[in-house]
Amino acid sequence: MTFEKLIAGIQPIDEKKRQAAMERCDQLVKPLGSLGKLESIACRLAGIYGEVCPEIKGKAVIVMAADNGVLEEGVASAPKEITAMQTLNMVKGVTGVMVLAKQNGAQVRIVDIGVDAELQGEGLIQEKIRRGTGNIAKEPAMSREEAMAAIMVGVRQVEALKDEGVNLFGTGEMGIGNTTTSSAIVHACFPELPIASITGKGAGLTEEAFLHKQDVIRRAVEVNQVDGADPLDILAKVGGLDIAGMVGTYLGAAYYGLPVVIDGVISAAAALLASRFAPNAREYMFASHCSMEPAYQAIMERIGLEPTLYLDMRLGEGSGCPIMFSVMEFACAMQKNMETFAETAMQDDFLVDIRES
Ligand SMILES: Cc1cc2ncn([C@H]3O[C@H](COP(=O)(O)O)[C@@H](O)[C@H]3O)c2cc1C
Numbered sequence: 001m002t003f004e005k006l007i008a009g010i011q012p013i014d015e016k017k018r019q020a021a022m023e024r025c026d027q028l029v030k031p032l033g034s035l036g037k038l039e040s041i042a043c044r045l046a047g048i049y050g051e052v053c054p055e056i057k058g059k060a061v062i063v064m065a066a067d068n069g070v071l072e073e074g075v076a077s078a079p080k081e082i083t084a085m086q087t088l089n090m091v092k093g094v095t096g097v098m099v100l101a102k103q104n105g106a107q108v109r110i111v112d113i114g115v116d117a118e119l120q121g122e123g124l125i126q127e128k129i130r131r132g133t134g135n136i137a138k139e140p141a142m143s144r145e146e147a148m149a150a151i152m153v154g155v156r157q158v159e160a161l162k163d164e165g166v167n168l169f170g171t172g173e174m175g176i177g178n179t180t181t182s183s184a185i186v187h188a189c190f191p192e193l194p195i196a197s198i199t200g201k202g203a204g205l206t207e208e209a210f211l212h213k214q215d216v217i218r219r220a221v222e223v224n225q226v227d228g229a230d231p232l233d234i235l236a237k238v239g240g241l242d243i244a245g246m247v248g249t250y251l252g253a254a255y256y257g258l259p260v261v262i263d264g265v266i267s268a269a270a271a272l273l274a275s276r277f278a279p280n281a282r283e284y285m286f287a288s289h290c291s292m293e294p295a296y297q298a299i300m301e302r303i304g305l306e307p308t309l310y311l312d313m314r315l316g317e318g319s320g321c322p323i324m325f326s327v328m329e330f331a332c333a334m335q336k337n338m339e340t341f342a343e344t345a346m347q348d349d350f351l352v353d354i355r356e357s
C-alpha cells in the first residue's frame, strides 16, 4: 500500500446509518438523551461499522516504543533507559496499560519502532526504523522517508490485527521525552498559543527544568524552520518515531473503516497530525480520558473531540484505551439490548404522554 492510496482511501463514515441508529436510540425505553455520551458513542460506531446496532468483536491497543533524542536537553526526569526497561515490562505484562487491557479482555501489541537498545522478548514486534531520533532542539528528529516508513509500520499493525478479527483499536506509546515532542507538534500547528499554555511537566519535572522544556519546544520549531502547514514536515522535524507509528495506527484504522481510541497527550498529538493528513480520519477517533497535560485540551478543542472520562490520569502507554473500550461496549449493549417502546408493545397514547413529560 502506498501513502497516497492510504490517504485517498479514507472515507467519511456512513451518515445514514448513524442517523438510523439515532432514530432507534431515541425510541428506546428511556427519556430522550438520558444515556448521554453512551448514545452518541453508539450512534457514531453505527456510522463507522455500517450497522444500526454496532458490535465490538475484538479489541487491541498498539503500543509504539521509541527513544527521543531531545532527552539530552534535560527535558525529562527519567533517564533514557526507562524506555527500554518499560518496553520489556510491557512484554512481561506488568505495566499500567497491560493490566488495564487484561481487565478489559483487550490484547496489546508492543512494537519496537525505535528504542535505542537491542530488545528481545516474546511477542515484541521488531519494526525498528532507527535507534532513537535526532535532538529536535538542534536538528530534525528524522528524515521525511523515515517518518513515512514509521507511519506505514502503524498501518501494517492495524492491517494484521484486522485480519485476526480486531475491529476496535487503541493507540499507545512508550518513549521518555515524548511529551516534549508532543508539545512541539502542537506549537508548530498552533503558533498563536503561548508555549506555557501547551507545555506540562510530563512524567515529572522541577520548576526550573519545566521552564527549560518550554524553551526547548520554542527552539525546536524555530531551528528546524518547521512548515506548520505540512504535517509530514512537522512529524519528521519535531515529532518522534513513537508518534509517527501512532499516526499510522489512526490512518490505518480510518482506512479500514474501524474505530480508534485516543489515550493521553502524546496520542492526541498523533491524532492531530493524522487529522491534518486526512480530515476524514477524525470521524473514526474517540477520545477516552482527559489528560492532565495542558496540550491535550488545546488539541481536543481544535480537532473538535470531547474527552469521555475525567480520571485525572497522566500515564500514557495507551492506558486510557481499555477503559474507553469498556465504555464503548456498554454503549453497544445499550443500543442492541434495550428495547424500543414499540418492541415492549406499550400503548401509543400512553407512550406519548410519558415521553413528553
Ligand atoms: C516509569 C515510567 C513509566 C511510564 N509509562 C509511561 N510513561 C510516560 O512518560 C513518558 C513521557 O513523559 P516525559 O516526556 O516526561 O518523559 C512516556 O514514556 C509516557 O508514555 C512513563 C514514564 C515513566 C518515568
Ligand SMILES: O=C(O)c1cccnc1
Binding pocket: 179, 201, 202, 203, 263, 264, 265, 266, 267, 291, 292, 293, 296, 313, 314, 315, 316, 317
Ligand atoms: O497524557 C499523557 O498521555 C501523559 C502525560 C504525562 C506523561 N506521559 C503521558
